[in-house]
Amino acid sequence: MNDIALLIIAGLSSGSIYGIIALAFTLIYNSTKIVNFAQGSLLMSGAMFSYYFLEYKQMPVVLAVVLVIVATSLLGLLLKTLIVDPLHKKKAELFNIIIATLAVSIVLEQLFSIFMGKRQFRVPSLIEGDPIKLGGNVMVFPETIILIVVTAFCVFCFWFLLNKTALGRAIQAIGFNREAAKLAGLKTSKLIAITFMLSAAISGIGGLIVSPIMGASPYMGVALGVKGFAACILGGMGNPFAGFVGGVIIGLAESFSSFYISSTYSPVFSYLILLVMLIVKPSGLWPEKGGD
């Protein structure tokens, strides 16, 4: 029983990592139909900035957090202005933009490795401390709790933003039909910029809460991005909760298959489950609006 509780927490923990990336994916996707393959690298940027401000410069926690979020948001804005806008003006196919984001993730990886170093870096947890007893024999580090709680909170905030605020509804309107939204008077370019910045900001927060567990490294983005993408697909792109749920399912599949079947072949089982899910329910658990 104790084992199962620990495995569930492990699944929630990994799931939150994938889920927060999925949340960022979903946000951009819902408003622009772009699958931003640089999302993992944005989380990496968040992690590297976290190292820089929290560990290297030893800044006070609150200031560092703000700086990390600002820095990653700016990266998001740059991505939008330098890559997405020019391609959109050229009426490029959606998919060219997507491939361009792949190239951007390579560039980000290289830039960070050149400017900050090629190794892995330590990032302290926002709250340091010994493992906390949760009941029975179940102990959890504060950073794991922060990871799960903050992710859930972000998911909730975005659900609230998208469904209960004017800004959110405007963003969704653009996703439905950009031309119509423009005609209705919405400043589409500005709103999309905000979307990119928000998405990057989430990734920045993601970097802050993931790096105390996994460390920060310029090369960590791609692998996490793929898992985050998988979480999106599994959960569906329909609403902010979808990615989180998808992520948790993947995380649970990983920890349980690793424990009960084989730790060596665990990736095979996780991806098989994903494949089966895709064949059986192609649009995910919460299909995006407008159908697939």
Next chain:
Amino acid sequence: MNKKSRIALLILIILLIIFNKSRINPYYSQIIQMIAINAILALGLNLVFGHTGQISIGQAGFYALGAYTSAILEIKLNVSFLIAWPSAVILTCLVAYAIGKPILKLHGHYLAMATIAFGMIVESLATNWLPVTSGHDGIYIPTREVLGPLVAQNLFEIVVISTGFLYVVCENIEYSRIGRAIRSVRENEIGASAIGIEHSKYKVMMFVLGGGFSAIAGIFYAHLNTVITPEVFNMHTSIQILMIVVLGGIGSNIGVVMAATIVTILPELLYGFAGYNILVYGVLVCIVLVFAPKGLFGLIEYPKRLKNKLFVKEGGNGIT
């Protein structure tokens, strides 16, 4: 065979006569080998993505299947290469069919994810199924012994000529009746089925062919390199092949071959930028993608009205 491919083949044959392997220094012949292999991989993906618009980020999985199947048959089961090579291609095509049929119902990023999952599963099996693949130790293929001196000595030429041949095959497909049908799938799935073209049949057909091409590339890689290890067959490679197709111009066979050449040679040329070379490579790719979205040789053109429709689509229909 159209004019373009005739010219290209002629150039290729002339080049081969002038520069047969014994006269080229091994550094260059090794690069040409990699160009050939990357070109075959890209041509294969081009059939799937360029012609039928189905995105695949799992080509490395078929690449691995070709390489490992031929190696295992030859080395562990002592099968002659004359049987091993076709068997490897056929097996890979069968797997492509088995995987393709269910997943090609998906579109856009859902399909992309399915192909990624496939690639990851193959990679994990290649890495961890030690009794069969020897994992990271790799499988050694003593090319001379396995192929016999005659074939081994001329393997380089065989590979290069095969590349040219496969290119011609792709061009022929493009210009044939099948090609027109396939392109109609790419441009408008609903319209195509309205005039009776069974697009799912063509999607699967191209996917299987793409798998076959990748398998051939894998067999060549295994025998030219004399050793295969799992790291080569990872998602990074799948992404590189996709980049080549995009840079070359989706749908253009000559484009992807040129792009394969450039992508293979570029890291060598960038050597002067020691430490910054991958960065420069990434930035160059970004610049090409932003300023020439159709790729270097983008020859596929859409009627204007279709393009507008694609961009302000309601809901999501994925990438095409």
Next chain:
Amino acid sequence: MPTKQESISEVKPGGLSMKKSLKVLWLIMMVLIISMSSVVFSQGTSEASTTGPLKIGYIGALSGNSATMGEPARLGMVIAFEEMNAKGGINGRPVELIALDDEANPAKSVTQANKLVQQDKVVAAIGGPNSGTALANRQVFFEANIPELVSISTMDDIINPDHPSFKTTFRLSASESYLIKTLANHMLQKGYKKVGIIADTSAYGQTATKTIQKWFAEFGIPISKIVNHEVSASDLTSQILQLKNAGSDAVFIYNLGPDAALTLKTIKQFGWDVPVVGARGLNMQSFIDLAGSFGDGIIIPSDINMNKPAIKEFKEKYDAKYGPTSNYLFSAMGYESAKILFEALRISKGKGGDDLINALEGIKNHPTILGQQDATITFSAKNHEAAQAKWNVLLELKNGEFVIYDEFPFER
């Protein structure tokens, strides 16, 4: 449906028309032909020249995760090269280091090896930290009869007397078997009866797992359970739980950096007080930082003994040039690789090929900065491994620093 012919003749915005693209195609082909022919026909033999600088190539991971080993090695080499040139070089010829990045990719490593052999015409080569790449590129050097001194790679198979490449391949680093035997011996002394193993699924972890199983069987140390994980794991609960449930009284970890740190952290999370033994790869600042206090008490082997006067000298040189660092293992190995090749070149009077190979094999009882206090390097026609005996020390992580635990671990 427009036929291909019709759509081709339109001029596309942002694209090229058919005629134009054919022209470009011709142009590119001509350029390729011309540039290739100039180099191709000027190809000489692949032997190094007999005047001018003595060129030595280094192919290693200078980017990516393995750069944490490959780059310090290069830095160590640079010191050796500068020292030698300050002394006037070998036989009056300066020495030149050509360092290439193989990104830990075997295919790339082969390309770079070819470049060193064909274009730079090196007289000797130094191999990098990764094993997959060494396995791949040793063939290239063998075919060119150029000796390669492998600096850091540990895979046993790299030096294999039954493989033709043995002729030109030498190694400075302790092999994986040797390192694991050292640890096995330590475990035997400690009396561990149920060792749990956790290894990553990269080449590093996978080959080690096999070697561990082999030597533990020989030494009679029972393994309670083996668990694996992918590199850059986000969670290791399942793995550690399995080791604990199997009743392990010691844990042997074979992973790196953040994964190793997470392993130790997870062990702590369970409140599990178990002795941990690790591999040489943990001797890195990133691991020490990431593990923090969770790493205290972990025992690892090392090829260098910081108490040895020779290595203290090297440390001073390194600190003067680059500033102090926490770990001198890889830079020391890079430095020594260069020094050994210099010694061989001195003996062969700057000649490469067979003369150089014989010179290397003739090195006997050569003093070295590596190994235990009284270690020396001896090669022979049958032995191309520098680390034969008295090579490893055991280190323990204490308060953020790896300190000597045992200078003379008993060896079999």
